[in-house]
Amino acid sequence: MIKWNSLAALAGFVALTAACASSGAGGRKIAITQSTGGCTPASVSVTAGEKLQLVVKNESKSDYEVEGIDGTKMEETIVPAGRTRNVGFTVPANGAAQHVKCYVPAGVATIIEFASSGASADAAPTGSAATTQPTAPQTPATLRQPDATVAATLADYTVTTDKTSVKAGVIRFIATNASDDQQHELAVMRKNPDGTLGMIDEVEAIEPAHGGTLTLDLQPGGYVLACFIAKGESGSPVDHYQQGMHTDFAVK
Numbered sequence: 001m002i003k004w005n006s007l008a009a010l011a012g013f014v015a016l017t018a019a020c021a022s023s024g025a026g027g028r029k030i031a032i033t034q035s036t037g038g039c040t041p042a043s044v045s046v047t048a049g050e051k052l053q054l055v056v057k058n059e060s061k062s063d064y065e066v067e068g069i070d071g072t073k074m075e076e077t078i079v080p081a082g083r084t085r086n087v088g089f090t091v092p093a094n095g096a097a098q099h100v101k102c103y104v105p106a107g108v109a110t111i112i113e114f115a116s117s118g119a120s121a122d123a124a125p126t127g128s129a130a131t132t133q134p135t136a137p138q139t140p141a142t143l144r145q146p147d148a149t150v151a152a153t154l155a156d157y158t159v160t161t162d163k164t165s166v167k168a169g170v171i172r173f174i175a176t177n178a179s180d181d182q183q184h185e186l187a188v189m190r191k192n193p194d195g196t197l198g199m200i201d202e203v204e205a206i207e208p209a210h211g212g213t214l215t216l217d218l219q220p221g222g223y224v225l226a227c228f229i230a231k232g233e234s235g236s237p238v239d240h241y242q243q244g245m246h247t248d249f250a251v252k
Helices: 008-023
Strands: 028-035 038-040 043-048 051-058 064-069 077-079 084-090 098-103 109-119 148-155 158-161 169-177 184-191 197-206 211-218 221-226 246-251
Touching: 038 098, 038 109, 051 064, 051 077, 077 084, 148 184, 158 221, 158 246, 169 184, 169 197, 184 211, 197 211
Parallel strands: 028 051, 043 109, 148 169
Antiparallel strands: 028 038, 051 084, 064 077, 064 098, 098 109, 148 158, 169 211, 184 197, 184 221, 221 246
């Protein structure tokens, strides 16, 4: 997940996503359509090791997001209303089912399953000398000392904070999952003038009795802190946001 240190970075990321995602991984094209009722298809038959190019068309009036969940290695991509984005994806050679969440923040969510079998010609043969090049370590972004710290407790299904508002500046959110058996996340959303929500950043996949932190440079405005785990994601029987797992937050 890419971290935003300012709201201005969001616009740059959308443009960058469009450029990077459009290159794709080549291979077979899979059409995914986003509409007001969700995303289709809900399942796709693929071959282990196969290279795919997901052609994601947003026919709704809301911005959608697509991202890998439950261990699927697919970076988050924003698909603006009325636009199409190409997302490259290589199916793992181990044949395990892959899951991609296609959703509108605070709205409809669809989990698409990529069920694989066999092995494709693109997959590296067992015992071959093919190796994955190690990723070079990245230098952490330099952040100022936080101007305020907000403790957020995630339970089944509420988000509570020790503050309901802070002054504009660098804000550090400390999230704690108080659930006994469910995974949660903390997403920070800005309220747009048209009533929609815009994703700024999130701490994903927080296990029970664990936590995470998120540091953001926030401007004055209205925000929502929420958990967007969808029904079926991480074994959840319900959509967490729809169950009321969100709270308003103000930056003055």
